[in-house]
Amino acid sequence: MKSEIQPPTYFAVLLLLSAASHFAYPGSQLVEPPHAYLGFLLIGFGAILNLWTDSLFKKGRTTVKPQEMPSKLVVSGPFRISRHPMYLGMAAILLGEAVFLGSLTTFAFPPIFAVLMEVLFISKEEENLEKAFGKEYLDYKRRVRRWI
DSSP states (O other), X not given: OOOSSOHHHHHHHHHHHHHHHHHHOOOOBSSOTTGGGHHHHHHHHHHHHHHHHHHHHHHTTOOOOTXXXXXXXXXXXGGGTXXXXXXXXXXXXXXXXXXXXXXXXXXXXXXXXXXXXXXXIIHHHHHXXXXXXXXXXXXXXXXXXXXX
């Protein structure tokens, strides 16, 4: 399935829907303060991971857009641990928001995001990387997990 909407848009919409669901359906709190403040650590981790990943794409002068053919295979930094650290960072931010807000409904959004990225982007991205880099990418793919 092809999507013209970019991953950051899905992320932003889900971030807003998660917060809205918390206020619309507060229900039971799964995480209470002070433990809820651990959500800020996850949000910070996700933000730093995204900034770091973005800087590596810029340094390598390759595209960050999933539908475009990459010009360089980035395998340093967080790419040594995850083939998709930018998606991992966005998922961490969504999870951090869920932990901070603490309500049951908010915990649905991180897995929804992960499934959307898998279905709409990751398979095509990995197909493009395999076409562009062949054996080099296949070797990398064998060494590094998709998410973590």
